[in-house]
Amino acid sequence: MDIRPESLIFDQDGEGTRQHRIKRQVIDGILSGRFKPGDKMPSSRGLARQLGVSRITVTIAYTDLVADDYLVARGRSGYFVSDSAPSAPSLVQACQNGESIVDWTRLMSHREPPPEEIARPFDWHSFPYPFIYGQTDPQLFDHRNWRLCALEALGLREFESLTADHYERDDPKLVEYIQRNILPRRGIAARPNQILITMGAQNALWLCAQLLLTQRRKAVLENPGYPSLRQILGATRCHTQSVDVDADGLAPETLPDALDVLFTTVSHQCPTNATMPLARRKALLSLAAERGFVVVEDEYEFELAFGRTATPSLKSFDTHGTVIYVGSFSKSLFPGLRLGFMVAPHPFIAEARRLRGTVLRHPPGLIQRTTANFLSRGHFDAQINRMRKAYEVRRRAMETAIAETGLQVASQPANGGSSLWMRAPDGVDTDLLARRLRSKGVVIEPGAAFFDPTRPQRNFYRLAYSSIEVARIPQGIRLIAAALADLD
Structure with a gap:
């Protein structure tokens, strides 16, 4: 049976190279059982026209699939699904998920309630002012x-x-x-x-x-x-x-x-x-x-x-x-x-x-x-040297902007690092501050999670400069100062 080019859908915005996305479509078709052993694949020319890619892209994808035994090439006849292609195991009966009858709270050993966590959005890198700690700056990485x-x-x-x-x-x-x-x-x-x-x-x-x-x-x-x-x-x-x-x-x-x-x-x-x-x-x-x-x-x-x-x-x-x-x-x-x-x-x-x-x-x-x-x-030492220089410039920009806006540094680091520990006015909950700042494109880390839960303090926060461009620092600090003024 011939597999029509329309059977393969190409996601223009998908992950990986074009060859990878074509291979993924073919493999999914074989493993799901839609494409059977002996089925003839679309010609490279026809599939390239259908997907809007070059013919060589399809040919490379087909060649890789042959190497992995998903396809087989038969002279001038084209490419076919291999008789020995991998297949997904078939289950006799599908598992029906229902409510568990096991009393898990009794079986599991006692655990303390989970402590407060540092609030970090997973998509922090999409914010224009990410004062987020411990993440890698792709511009500095080798x-x-x-x-x-x-x-x-x-x-x-x-x-x-x-x-x-x-x-x-x-x-x-x-x-x-x-x-x-x-x-x-x-x-x-x-x-x-x-x-x-x-x-x-x-x-x-x-x-x-x-x-x-x-x-x-x-x-x-x-x-x-x-x-x-x-x-x-x-x-x-x-x-x-x-x-x-x-x-x-x-x-x-x-x-x-x-x-x-x-x-x-x-x-x-x-x-x-x-x-x-x-x-x-x-x-x-x-x-x-x-x-x-x-x-x-x-x-x-x-x-x-x-x-x-x-x-x-x-x-x-x-x-x-x-x-x-x-x-x-x-x-x-x-x-x-x-x-x-x-x-x-x-x-x-x-x-x-x-x-x-x-x-x-x-x-x-x-x-x-x-x-x-x-x-x-020697790549590690070169990267460290590059990071130190960049962090020192960013730190100076942070300190200048903080001095201009009147924000309070709770503890002045004496020897480098990648963040500053900040203190908001008494009575300010930095969790609320962080939530308000996100609507303005600013990410900060509230400090409550760092303290002993029996002696909570909610007016501290951390500002890191490891992942923010130096040119964005002044405006980001100004937005923080403005948000604090609204809360104070």
Whole structure:
């Protein structure tokens, strides 16, 4: 039976190349059973005319389908649906979805009510003034070299690193680069068996919480602090206590007498961006050694320091092995990468590796090797340098516009970063402010989610400059100031 050209619909606005969209139409027709084995495909000329594309586009699509055994070419007769083409499995009886008779609330272990989340629209990139945190600016990312590094990782020479089940092992090339290049910049010396690759910083924090905390142990976290950490700690049912930070971050003397694990963001406190002074870092380490608690140092943004030399990490002063260091590539490369690392004494890393292995074995080999290639060829350092320069210009534009409009910076970051922590007048709910600003094309991040829910504060918000063009910053700040004036 001949398949008529009208049977294939071409979406001019669809995703992927034209060849890909043509292939998708043919594959869908075969898998759905509309196109049967032996059916003759439209001629390349006829289908090209019907779809409004070039004949070579159709020919390339047909050739790819032949390679995948969806079609077969028969001399001058044309292309036909292959007798051995893949087919979708047929179900004897369709599953009827109905109300579940299972009492899921009884079967599932108790969970605390979900905390307040940071309000971010999924289509933030379509807003003209996106003061959104942690996203990648496509103008700053090195697309070309990342693509080349990925293609190299997909090549035959690196086939094993891509496809093999490495069980609990990490990519040695990536571990070596982190050991020899990333860690020394933070003053850290570590052996390979003291490094674990993670699926980002959040995964590392989860591993730490699972291994170090129980219902009988106590964790201390910063207030305000990283919202997802509260969710991670809540799952362990451990005792938690929030400790307020000041202009210099966490003050060691404010810690409770009894604690087991402290989670802290020393270099860029989340979300205030405060940098803990050297004296406090040493005092904190002395206290940890004296009282016997573990410090988990989350250094999520250390590469983005500018203005002055970055202070060495807390881990670099750790002579008693009390610090677990957590790093991430989310801010320096892109958040969708979901790749980070953890540095700690070997006994802990060995146990964390076993726990990780029960959940995901290891991060995908392709991601690890592509990142290793990108780092080792110098592209990473070039990108960081480009980002620092751009962020410094944007930061100056932010500070100028804020000074002109009279907005209040709650905590002035001393050492780079990609955001500012802001304070609205007392009585202003920044959730309401954020909703009003969206109608004007402005996206901000309300700050309530960062605070201890038992001591809520609703008049703070975060403004990031990692994803907004510098030319748009002044007008965006003016719109925020105008909206605040209406609410005040």
